[in-house]
Amino acid sequence: MEISIRHYEKSDNGDLFDIYRLPEVTENTSQKPFLSSDTVGQLFDNPDNYTLVAEVGEKVVGHVTLFLTNKARDRHVAFLAIAVHPSCHGKGVGRYLMKQAIEQADNWLNLVRLELEVHADNEAACALYNKVGFEIEGIKRLSTFKAGKYIDMVLMSRIRPDFIAAE
Template sequence: MDITIRGREIDDAAACQRIHSYPEVYQWTLQLPFPTLDSWRKKFERQANDGAPGFVAEMDGQVVGEISLFINSNVRIRQTIGFGLVVDPNYGGRGVGQQLVAAAIDYAFNWFGATRLELEAFTDNQRAIRLYERMGFEQEGVRRRAALREGQYRDVTIMARLA
């Protein structure tokens, strides 16, 4: 099956809500469980108004992954762009995440003029960390007990790729 990467639309909110509703997805993000459709629509509208692009991956006409880029409003760090990535667990291991990250790298460096693309991942999310390392990201440090997950504060790894 072919993967198509395209710009995210407000109408993709329902698909992204579905993907973020899987426990095996939301446990690895900084999002709260059980997101509402309305909250996703508002989030996409806010990001669009802020000029923060997002992309989705489609297979057979169904959205199976999403990546959001985060643009800094502080002029002194505008060259740094962050991102968040999710893939439908039913489509894991098929290259969806890799293609979404490749699209983010291209967009950030070749269209936004970024010099740094960064992310945070839970330190025990080794599958994601391996993907990011394969895509040229390096681990820069650990924020200890930085994010709450299932009632416990967990360590988060900071990773970046420079242009």
């Protein structure tokens, strides 16, 4: 399977809606199930976000978004979100998206810190984030509601390696 990564375009909203309409995707995000196509489009049509998409053939099968801030003291930080179509789970799409987002963050966006939150029961995502250099910073106990109960969120971050070495 050949995966190509490129910057998000508004024309990708249909494929992204196809991803976010699936319960097995939204159950692992902060979004509610059954999002409208307008809501999905609003997630990505923001100039403060930096979104890359993964294509297989002519179809977008995943995205990674860096949520940038205009806060003067936090411009070195981005919050990261990712989603991959379930048909492509375990095929390297998520890893490839994460590596490309990290390359952009380190070498083009001048970011020092990437951070994310992940459901504690999402073991595959936790393993992926760990493989690409994220470390656990803490646990937010009973912080989100999923499938009728409160669950923990894992806080993870990645500090750019050359920044740590320069301290």
